[in-house]
Amino acid sequence: MLLAVGVWAAFWGSAEQHSQLRHDYPWGVFYLANWGQVFSKVAYFSGTPTLFRHLWSLAVEEQWYAIWPLVFLAINRGRASDKRRGRVLVVVSLTVMVGTAIAASASWPTQFFNPFRLSMQRVDHVNFLYLSTITRSSGLLLGAAMAFLWRPWQVTSKPKGNAANVLDMAAVGAVVVLLAGFFMGHVAEDSTYLWMLPMVTIASAVLVAVVVHPWAFGARKVFSARPMVEIGKRSYGLYLWSWPIMRICDAYTGSTSKFLLAAVLTVPVSEASYRYVETPIRTGLLGRWWNNRERRDWSLITGCIGVTTVVLAGSLVVFFGSADKVFDAAQDNSTGVVFDPNATAADTTTTSDNSTVPGTDTGVVGQSTSSTSSTTPVPVTAATLPRRVVIVGDSTAHALAKNLPDGIASTFTIGNGSLQGCSVYSGGTAVSTQGFTRSFTDCAGWETKWASAAQKANAEVALVVIGAWDVFDVKLGGQVVAFDSPTVDQRFTDGVQQGIDALSAIGVKVALLEVPCMRPKDVKGAGTPALPERANDQRVAHVNELLKAVAAKNPTTTTFVAGPQDYCTNEAIANDLGYRWDGVHAYKPGAKLTFETIAQSLLRIPVG
The missing domain is CATH 1.20.5 (Single alpha-helices involved in coiled-coils or other helix-helix interfaces)
Structure with missing residues (x-):
């Protein structure tokens, strides 16, 4: 599978898939794929999924096979009975379940020792809970305990009373629990770790225990039926091949037709693997060929x-x-997009105390969709060119900083201090109505990183570009809090203020860029699907009002800079993927539009 998928990707895969396989191959070959994903800091259901994302479960399994024999030898050296050993393993399994539930409730861990770097590393706690060998060992431990405790082959008598019915009903109950877990479980939900995974683990153990018992006539008849047995024999291949084929067919996006196509392709591929790879190895055909080979x-x-x-x-x-x-999907390598240094924007307007200061109007500069009071501008001392600017914020900041138009260097020296996937939060989770979530636990220390980037760039002005992650409902302390609620608003403004304080402390002026109207599209390479909250102009407008309010409270250090209105008023430009490659993140034409719109506003900000 590794070779076949690699050959496909080499000829027909995208540049993003090439970068992903560069990362995934070493982890996959050595059965460490789960830890590779834990330490990658990419949330399990975030970004464009890799061709080898499913290898995490095989890695857990193989690591168990490496560790369990040593544990087995150790626990069998004593004089304890098998029942005692089994009970101890049950206790350990339950301890893992309880520990995982407690960790989920506490949003822990946020750091874990990386033995490959010999240092502590920040991790996404959901990734760790879902993928780590430690948290997923409860089922393996419970299965090992059953080997010591459950020996139905020793039963030779006929069923007593309703024993057979009880066993069959237990099997039915276990199947119901497993189906509920399949349809209801979600990797990012706390309930998955509080009770769903423990229930699935226990239900799996119960089902196995029942179907191997001679009294469970009904369950044994169902699970020993020829179709079930044949599917079981091929289950490994079906799992191994289904995901990369689903990924190649883009069937993971929710398309029924693509899913059916991928399913149809998976069956013959896995069957060929079963017949010509698995079966010959398992039945000793290769060994017999070896013994009967001719020297020549x-x-x-x-x-x-x-x-x-x-x-x-x-x-x-x-x-x-x-x-x-x-892989950087935001990188635009096109040429011929040139910044116009003579670009103009609206003039200066008044501050909150009605005194005229260059570059402020209740902290607002430039034209905006909201009304502003203007006065005759005070003469502005010309800025020394090029003005040194560091762009900080989320992935929209990254796209703006990466795709600078040609010729801008004579007006602005731009530094990139963006943190992709982060806004102004160190915790909590953005929640979309489409089920997509983004945890911010790996963004801790973002304000310090903003300040460090500003110092590195010797910046006079920090352009704060956020908004892509600020239009969602938010999960805080296990509860989802609605967008536009006082709690969510306060969380956002507190975060923006925290960033302003960090930048102002090192003498850098702050420019809060107006969040543009977004028109998200599902395109290849997009790390996030097209989420409806981003396309909601009312939500965007509310975030901008909050930014203006924060700027007004910091008139000596902070300016709200109005961005291009075309993204809200001109649908041709707003939906043109030449301007924003996914309707959210700027390509060079979009960066040119933004910089030409805000150039004069940035140059009016008094520094020094």
């Missing part, structure tokens, strides 16, 4: 296989090793 054939066959394998594997290593370490 061996050298030729071995040489051909060896050379082919080395050439293929080596080619994939070289190919994916040359891929970008980190």
